[in-house]
Amino acid sequence: MSFFETIRIALLxxxxxxxxxxxxVLGIVIGVASVIAMTSMGEGAxxxxxxxxxxxxxxxxxxxxxxxxxxxxxSGFGSQPTLxxxxxxxxxxxxxxxxFVAPQLRSVAQLVxxxxxxxTQITGTNADFFDIRAWAVESGRLFEPxxxxxxxxxxxxxxxxxxxxxxxxxxxxxxxxxIQNVPFEVIGxxxxxxxxMGGQDNDDAAYVPATTFQARIDGGIQHxxxxxxxxxxxxxxxxxxxxxxxxxxxxxxxxxxxxxxDDFSIRNLTQMxxxxxDTTKTLTLLLASIAAVSLLVGGxxxxxxxxxxxxxxxxxxxIRMAVGATPAAILAQFLVEAIVLSVAGGLLGLLIGGGGxxxxxxxxxxxxxxxxxxxxxxxxxxxxVGVGFGLFPARKASRLDPIEALRFE
Amino acid sequence: MGAPLIVVDEVSxxxxxxxxxxxALGPVSFNVTExxxxxxxxxxxxxxxxxxxxxxxxxxxxxxxxxLAGEEMGSKSPAELAGIRNRHLGFVFQSFQLLxxxxxxxxxxxxxxxxxxxxxRERVARARAALERMGLGERLHHQPKxxxxxxxxxxxxxxxxxGEPRIIFAxxxxxxxxxxxxxxxxxxxxxxxxxxxxVILVTHEPEVAAYASRVIVVRDGLxxxxxxxxxxxxxxxx
Numbered sequence: 001m002s003f004f005e006t007i008r009i010a011l012l013x014x015x016x017x018x019x020x021x022x023x024x025v026l027g028i029v030i031g032v033a034s035v036i037a038m039t040s041m042g043e044g045a046x047x048x049x050x051x052x053x054x055x056x057x058x059x060x061x062x063x064x065x066x067x068x069x070x071x072x073x074x075s076g077f078g079s080q081p082t083l084x085x086x087x088x089x090x091x092x093x094x095x096x097x098x099x100f101v102a103p104q105l106r107s108v109a110q111l112v113x114x115x116x117x118x119x120t121q122i123t124g125t126n127a128d129f130f131d132i133r134a135w136a137v138e139s140g141r142l143f144e145p146x147x148x149x150x151x152x153x154x155x156x157x158x159x160x161x162x163x164x165x166x167x168x169x170x171x172x173x174x175x176x177x178x179i180q181n182v183p184f185e186v187i188g189x190x191x192x193x194x195x196x197m198g199g200q201d202n203d204d205a206a207y208v209p210a211t212t213f214q215a216r217i218d219g220g221i222q223h224x225x226x227x228x229x230x231x232x233x234x235x236x237x238x239x240x241x242x243x244x245x246x247x248x249x250x251x252x253x254x255x256x257x258x259x260x261x262d263d264f265s266i267r268n269l270t271q272m273x274x275x276x277x278d279t280t281k282t283l284t285l286l287l288a289s290i291a292a293v294s295l296l297v298g299g300x301x302x303x304x305x306x307x308x309x310x311x312x313x314x315x316x317x318x319i320r321m322a323v324g325a326t327p328a329a330i331l332a333q334f335l336v337e338a339i340v341l342s343v344a345g346g347l348l349g350l351l352i353g354g355g356g357x358x359x360x361x362x363x364x365x366x367x368x369x370x371x372x373x374x375x376x377x378x379x380x381x382x383x384x385v386g387v388g389f390g391l392f393p394a395r396k397a398s399r400l401d402p403i404e405a406l407r408f409e
Numbered sequence: 410m411g412a413p414l415i416v417v418d419e420v421s422x423x424x425x426x427x428x429x430x431x432x433a434l435g436p437v438s439f440n441v442t443e444x445x446x447x448x449x450x451x452x453x454x455x456x457x458x459x460x461x462x463x464x465x466x467x468x469x470x471x472x473x474x475x476x477l478a479g480e481e482m483g484s485k486s487p488a489e490l491a492g493i494r495n496r497h498l499g500f501v502f503q504s505f506q507l508l509x510x511x512x513x514x515x516x517x518x519x520x521x522x523x524x525x526x527x528x529x530r531e532r533v534a535r536a537r538a539a540l541e542r543m544g545l546g547e548r549l550h551h552q553p554k555x556x557x558x559x560x561x562x563x564x565x566x567x568x569x570x571x572g573e574p575r576i577i578f579a580x581x582x583x584x585x586x587x588x589x590x591x592x593x594x595x596x597x598x599x600x601x602x603x604x605x606x607x608v609i610l611v612t613h614e615p616e617v618a619a620y621a622s623r624v625i626v627v628r629d630g631l632x633x634x635x636x637x638x639x640x641x642x643x644x645x646x647x
Contacts, residue, residue, distance in 0.1 A: 324495020
């Protein structure tokens with residue numbers, strides 16, 4: 001008997017019991033739909049995390065100065081200025097995997113333009129900062145080394161800050177702002193970067209050279225860094241090695257004996273990003289495996305109905321055997337019926353799951369990605385469910401004795 | 410006369426039920442020549458159905474040898490037996506055994522579907538021809554429940570014929586029919602015999618057995634008598 005003949009016979013048999021076939025398929029539909037919805041929304045969440053970290057900058061370490069424990073009062077990292085400018089230079093010069101080193105000195109201050117004022121976060125840093133965070137200017141330029149060394153009164157603005165001070169869409173390059181009564185020239189406007197992971201507006205910021213920050217905003221040049229250091233490495237793989245090397249270097253420079261705690265801390269953002277990605281992956285896997293359980297339940301539903309069908313159609317099986325159907329032909333017929341049921345369920349579930357996740361993602365503002373791999377896995381898996389749970393009833397049918405089957409009432 | 414079509418040599422069939430061996434048949438020995446119309450008679454439980462199932466390759470003997478057209482059937486696998494039934498044998502049953510909710514022509518096509526590599530168009534043409542031969546040319550697309558008992562049995566005979574078998578087995582073919590229709594059905598079997606097909610009937614009615622050219626009576630699993638006779642012509646009496 002030909003393959004198409006087998007499929008035709010299976011379809012005819014299934015259409016004879018439309019309602020039953022539909023209800024049988026429902027289990028697979030729900031299973032496949034939920035697996036597709038879970039994985040595609042999980043993939044969307046993973047992309048979201050990836051984008052967020054990409055906007056923060058990749059291949060990045062943050063070094064915070066030490067914790068203080070003076071007079072019994074213990075404060076967290078950053079409360080004690082233990083990092084020096086010399087430390088920063090040493091890291092740049094002697095750790096080979098480090099490509100960029102940028103200080104971050106932070107303060108909230110009021111900026112005043114000719115027409116408006118706006119309080120925002122001022123960061124004192126250098127040109128490396130923008131390399132680490134992969135942040136380009138929309139117009140103007142970044143800091144020149146001369147401006148850093150000479151504590152030039154120049155500022156780079158984020159989009160939001162520029163809009164508040166000069167009006168929406170105005171190019172601020174060449175204009176003047178005053179920060180704590182010191183006039184600065186705006187030399188660059190940063191391209192828009194959107195929200196940070198914590199929900200803050202990345203574009204509501206202003207940047208000045210670190211030296212200028214110390215001299216004009218923070219009140220005097222010091223040899224310690226009253227903020228943090230950002231370190232950029234050549235590639236994500238380098239971050240772990242760089243972290244180890246920087247730790248060793250700083251412990252040596254700070255003369256910390258063996259067994260004592262560091263007086264600084266290093267945060268590895270690449271590791272954090274990886275950890276977060278792993279978390280979303282794990283969560284997706286968990287959700288998908290819960291959904292897969294319903295696929296299993298759907299498979300058992302198919303087996304149940306196929307067993308009922310074999311019993312009901314015992315005489316039909318007997319007739320087919322009497323006129324010359326081989327046991328293999330009977331096996332194929334019932335197996336194909338089970339596979340047709342489960343694959344039809346899989347396709348329907350794919351439509352519902354794909355549509356559902358698209359709709360949910362849109363209404364929550366997430367991205368949802370239905371990957372081709374997920375589609376193929378869902379279809380393949382439902383076909384496998386059909387084979388797996390159809391085999392037992394089909395074998396039962398093929399092993400019937402034609403004489404007994406013909407006598408069955 | 411050439412070599413016999415069927416050679417039954419010391420054939421027994423023993424069923425095992427809860428460790429108990431029940432001898433349903435045998436040992437029996439006989440030959441059937443091509444073109445015979447053989448009636449197997451006997452009371453219920455005599456073993457006549459067991460004998461027909463063995464001859465029809467639906468079952469295999471426990472011991473002894475059954476040769477069909479020179480080939481030993483006892484050692485064939487279920488799949489090989491299915492192929493032999495499909496190509497060389499046709500079956501007609503007391504309860505017709507048509508597929509419900511399936512049209513007459515689709516029922517008749519069934520053996521050809523399992524024959525394989527036969528184009529659908531030829532299959533349909535042969536099924537139509539078989540039904541027309543049974544006088545059912547107008548009923549091709551009727552389902553069994555829309556047909557009378559006699560018409561259903563004609564569909565079943567068409568199904569048995571469509572594969573051009575050498576032997577047709579009929580198990581109580583008139584058991585569910587009134588006497589007038591029974592005569593018509595028996596006339597069809599005599600026609601088939603005239604066209605060269607060997608017919609083997611199982612019946613407990615002497616009137617039906619009278620249409621056969623030979624009668625074997627089975628009693629308690631053994632052959633009680635084996636008689637060659639002049640068959641009565643089945644003509645529909647007014």
